[in-house]
Amino acid sequence: MRDIIVTLLIFGSLPFILRRPYIGVLAWAWISYMNPHRLTWGFAYDFPFAQLVAIVLFASLLFSKESKKLPMDGVMGVWIAFLLWMTITTIFAIYEDRAFVYYIRVVKVQLLTLITIVVMTDQKRIDLLIWTICLSIGFYSVKGGIFTLATAGSYRVWGPGGSWIFENNAMALATLLVIPLMIYLHNINTDRWIRLGLKAAVLLSFFSALGSQSRGALVATIAVAAYYWWQTKSKFVTGAAIFVLAVTAFNFMPASWHERMGTIDNYEEDSSANSRLDAWRYSAAVASQRLTGGGFNSFSKATYAYYYKPVPKAYVSHSIYFSVIAAHGWPGFIMFMTIIALTWRNLSSLAKQTRNSPEDARYFQLAKMLKVSLIAYLSGGAFLSLAYFDLPWHIVAIAFLSTHQYKNRRSESTPKKVVPDFTTKYPT
DSSP states (O other): OHHHHHHHHHHHHHHHHHHOHHHHHHHHHHHHHHOGGGGOSSTTTTOOHHHHHHHHHHHHHHHOOSOOOOOOSHHHHHHHHHHHHHHHHHHTOSSHHHHHHHHHHHHHHHHHHHHHHHHOOSHHHHHHHHHHHHHHHHHHHHHHHHHHHHTTTOSOOOOOTTSTTOSHHHHHHHHHHHHHHHHHHHHHOOOHHHHHHHHHHHHHHHHHHHHTTOHHHHHHHHHHHHHHHHHOSOHHHHHHHHHHHHHHHHHHSOHHHHHHHHTTTTGGGOHHHHHHHHHHHHHHHHHHHOTTOSOTTOOSHHHHHHHTOOOSSOOOOOSHHHHHHHHHHHHHHHHHHHHHHHHHHHHHHHHHHHTTOGGGHHHHHHHHHHHHHHHHHHHHGGGSOOTTOHHHHHHHHHHHHHHHHHHHHHHHHSOOOOOOOTTOOOOO
16 A cells, blocks of 8 residues: 555656656655655565656756756855766776766766756745755654654664665764754744644654664764854753753663763774774775775775775775765865865855844744754764765755855845946937
């Protein structure tokens, strides 16, 4: 029955996608984040729904009369350069076949994200995308929060099978990235029940992140809480609320959670932490010896021995930073970090310009919450290989779109100067 429902929903959306490309972006985001077909057990489980939607979306772009302009600025310039550099590093990868397979997967995500920028031409569409992301990942984070509370945190929370966020650590980070977006939707909505539902979703998602028993999620949670407290005006009230919630969560979680979190201090005794450090050192070593890095999926016992040192087992970097360093060398890493830095700068500028403008409160709220999501990504991502996951790139895209739409709105509302026409002849 589930197979039939999911198939009918997706196939039923195709005519609407052909008429309006932005619906295709929403459908693709829903499939990519929620993976509804992975909730089935029959023919729909392995059906390539995302590819189907992408094909129809491309067809819709060809026939749509909407503007298909890709705005350009510093962020987009470095972004495109990074994509071109990834192509070069794949050509010169240590393991070309393995690198090319992963490259295709990454390019699909990047291309669809760029199409998002092209078709999401107003704030209403952006909000629909944010709702789609929150509902898709929120389906698992809310369910995970309920599961954590029901089992007293005795089991880990996992994401949808066969997705970027199936692993508990990745699911926890995705949850922490989405919580600020939920808060944004809460702040811009006036409906009492929607606001109440979003408050519950935020709280349950927080417990879901804890229930993942991810040490990276704990680090990201602390970083987000500290940044959120620093940014708020009512620091005493916010600090007290964070303290009460932290104490409650700390006492609620079981002994197994405390033991696992305790290994953060004793990382020298943790074999997984030591292997991760080896992977980071290997990443830096291969980037220092090869301008283009090792390419995607260069981690092996042979490459460890050649560029770093012999190891009993080759581990991947488990870090957004070192995975980019290993795959694309130092030039790729600089581009990657420049994209994030420029996005942060644009969001800070947007928040500053809209801080005291009631009519632009939506932009202000979004800029603030996107920065919180970036903090979660930059801190939690230090321990996860999610440099190419859709969500952080969607956050960059949403920040890019909001900044450009605000600039366009200001330019349209600013009265144009009337230039006198001195060429007109008047009778003397």
